[in-house]
Amino acid sequence: MKAITLLTSTCVPLPLENVDTDQIIPARFLKTTEKAGCGNNLFRDWRYDKNNQPIPDFVLNNPNYKGEILVTGRNFGSGSSREHAAWAIAEYGFRVIVSSFFADIFKNNAMNNGLLPIVVSEPFLSDIFAAIASDNNATLSIDLVNQTIINNASGATETFSINAYKKECFLNGLDDIDYLLARKKEIEQFEKKHNRY
Amino acid sequence: MNTIFDKIWDAHTVAIVPDGPTQLYIDRMYCHEVTSPQAFDGLRARRLSVFRPEKIICMPDHNIPTLNQDKPIRDEIARRQVETLYKNAEDFGLTCYPIGHKKNGIIHVVGPENGLSLPGMTIVCGDSHTSTHGAVGAIAFGIGTSEVEMVLATQCIFQAKPKTMRITIDGTLNEGVTAKDMALYLISKLTTGGATGYFVEYAGEAVRNLSMEGRLTLCNLSIEMGARGGIIAPDETTFNYLKDKEFAPKGAQWDAAVNYWKTLKSDDDAVFDKELHFDAADIESMITYGTNPGMAMPVNSTIPDVGEIGQKALAYMDFKIGEKLLGKKIDYVFLGSCTNGRIEDFRLFANYVKGKKKAENVIAWLVPGSWAVEKQLREEGLDKILIKAGFELRQPGCSACLAMNEDKVPAGKYVVSTSNRNFEGRQGPGARTILAGALVAAAAAVNGFITDPRTNRQKS
């Protein structure tokens, strides 16, 4: 996984609320046995029509919007636990996703795949959408060490929370399995007293 | 002063990472074909074996056809996914119940009915409806594929400890009101994000009085209000249900287990982060009218003002604010899924349609949640009742719940479904899902339109 410390990028705005995992990647694409390829099916049914032609209105098909940050409305990622949703967003090229609220499992999945979910306040979020609406080249800056997010167009800054352990993981580009594997001895010791099942 | 959740959680805490999550030991993991292949590949890439193979159970359920299961799956990609699971189970030495096996079915139906899910356990699966198993008094929750890989490699995962919420439902349910109605009622009150960050304990007289099947339905839907999971303290209902199940402890071990399980309840002075109280008498037969399970109302009610945000959902459903759904023509009925694919659901459904006839305009898919359910319903003669009423039984699997197999509802068609999600396109591109319990589904199936099963309106 790729480490994140400082990141400044333009954004892709998706000002919709309650975007669920079926919208992020429809169930019919879950038949894959690989991670690779999910990015092509990100927001598939919003991006392409029935004849697989790009729908020009949809933001991912609009060349004016690009960047490593996806900004979305509240309650993003509800629905199923499918990690494909996080893979799709990460493989498409996003590294940070900003919203005022994320569904639990999605948030975990995102962090396990090097995709940093940042929760901002509702006014801060509207402020970002406004900045992008008036200039599609508006940027956000993320400073993970100091846990701040800056809307460079307005200068507004907010701090965000992230658990200290996950923060270390993102800063160093390490994942959980590396950490757990190093603790096998403790696990075996635990099993000696925990032998009920 | 601990909650049942705290007790089980603490008993499985291996360590707490400084400033970080809890390292939690997992007693049981279920793997299905959709969310596991990348985890097994991850193990191969790291050159690891499965750490505790005896604690892992594999079975395909999402993709499997509900007709002709003895023949190879026609959809090549689905077949490859199922075969990949078989190969992974074999390569890593894991128990697997393949398609057609008498213990195959939807994981969340098979686990409890075989005593693989037991009180006091921690149970995970790469599937959000793993919350179902909480009904036996376990901590059970869905995880992502990276976490599946963690458990395969170390039998542990990292979890931030969720907050606890207790939902107490006092009183008794009205006649004809089911656990599904109870769940839809709760979600409509809490909204789909209302329990986010919480692990929910269900308590109170109405919950105690639920059968095990009803409890499984209730816990299954916890995830639809955003909760990490739901749990019900084990009691005599639980013990009676589990006794003599194949993988439940036997003899002296059973007695010892029950003694332990009896300690698994929230202490009288336990403190929850949030407590909610409801009265069972307020709960009616429910249906959904929108595109998330929180958009639910009593079946005989009118669609409330959903505001601007809800308009998109109503447009998708082609419904209007203020509209009554009673009498609304429907096209499909789906009885099944890990929510309502158990024997009791089939009993309710069969009992209602007994002596009546399926409406001609309705296509009905009746899909048992497992082969064990299928066998039992035949033993009880329910199949004959259903066939006589014009219904046909399918073979077990997830089926139309997420339409990964061939059971897809066509665009624009209405389906009364006993499953758990009415998201856009969930049951087929453009399909319009109305969630309900088995009774409301049965009433819709024989009348061809949305009916209140309590008024028992029959087809003329």
Ligand code: SF4
């Ligand atoms: S029945 Fe539906 S909700 Fe349950 S596991 Fe299968 S697909 Fe998921």
